Amino acid sequence: MRYLIRTIVVCFVCLCATNTAHTQTQDPAILQETAKSLMRQGDYDNALQVLDKALAAKPDNIDILKDKAFTYYLQRDFANAIATGKYIISKPDADVQSYQILGLAYKAIADDKEGDKMYKAALKKFPESGVLYSEYGDLLATGNAPDLAIKQWEKGIEADPNNSSNYYYASKYYAQKGNIIWGLLYGEIFVNIESLSNRTNEIKNILYGGYQKLFSTPAILNIAKQNGTPFEKMIATNLSKLTSQMQYGVSAENLTALRTRFILNWFNSNARQFPCKLFEQQRFFLQQGMFEAYNQWLVGPVADTQQFQQWMQEHAGEAKQFQQFQRSVIFKIPTGQYYMH
Template structure:
């Protein structure tokens, strides 16, 4: 059981490793930290731990160094030493969000779920707007829950508290897809891709985004006739964000009636935006659609959709397209680099 729990944690736990002690001026210390990072990236935990220990002797008050040493022991599955290393920091006024996250992960790996939850709650008392800690809280709840509703609540809260933190979108998107709630899966997956565009998780989200559109298309392609002479069933639209989304998709679904490919999906998304902006943009703010509209106005929407869907839909076709339109790709990438997407606290959310 302990092995299974550790596997789950190592798969879900996100510790944003960076070089420690960047404020320290000693070139020798920086060299040791760099060496420790290289050993850690090579899974050479013994040498990484030795380097971090040496660095801590040179900078004993550096929180990041102690946290990185504890993380090294965590990866090594030496949970006792990981706990011994992180606890003095956790119990001090210097404890930051990552300290609470790592301490909770260590307790979770030891099977102490109650204590792990207590640590995260203490962290949220200190950092009430921490997307990272809400993500950790959701991860703790999903392990032994019968469904993902409680975890989803925490991930959504994290999204609302800290919209620019990516991982809550990733976890929430997967949960909504699993639940068959494809609208939020689509929105959150694309949001994550834009916030974290170049990781293994990005590829995972791109596949899920494409699959989500296929699911939406299959749901919208119901050939059942509506009731005859029933104005309620034919005229009344559901008056909420989900209803607005469905109406905007339904109105333009004919764009992919002759096949589901990237070109047709791009056309659907283009017409969706036009319809959304004309009918719902003011009532239901959603910064992702605003960002998509900016991409359209700047002439990059085709390249953007190829970037999202091309490789995961058909890698051979995407390679041919990329070869033919090198300048379009380069222009889009430069534009995106200078115009990163930032979610807005006013965005619609499932909890609203």
């Protein structure tokens, strides 16, 4: 009898455990995480099946629907990605990411017309989304309309000044168009916001090339002094007074010397009229004894790898101090600090 009772109890416990496990596997949140794991493994068919189970338990959940649309995109089933994405953005709780996923699908099939319509609708709903401006601009640039694209990137910088991608695209645009001052300004803001990515190294090369052009072509600063905005004119005027320091070429050491003089002059004469967070950051580095390390990080490896490595060995303490600061303090541009050009 005792054995029978024990057997019944064991069976009951096992049954409860089985029911509990079954209930857990049907939990939408757990199913969604399972689907994401399958997505990361490239098992898109099974990921979609699991997401359908999650939707059966939690119909029309926008987060699950977004995962489903993105899985279709990864699977290169762009027709279903677009169909699902269009359904998602028709819902009142569609968020920025909903439009991003649909935008990816439109870009994948080069449907610029529908993509254009979608991004315009998205920005009407989210007029302060920097990421939507950057991706809309990218769509326009890919469609061979760079002069329309820059307008979106500039709007993104004005609306959401701490989204790095708009600075990234704008810096490349202005460097290609020969507007060296804004290519340098936006490029340096970008590497301060996004300091540790592959794109950072790309923009550092643009910065170094920009400084070479700036000081080897006097007409650049002269044109800016004559035709630039008041902000550009002030920058060009200050730089023109210091060009002799670059007669031996652009190096991290020469730039440190020139930019030290520039910052001192700027804060003596122009900072009150034209507040600029980038210049404030440079002054902070100067005050804290990190300005040389900052300029070495900025252009040293591009200008001369061997000299940069030697500097790092001889100034290990300064380099470490700068690296610790860079990893612990987030660079942020204040809203409203935007200069038209």
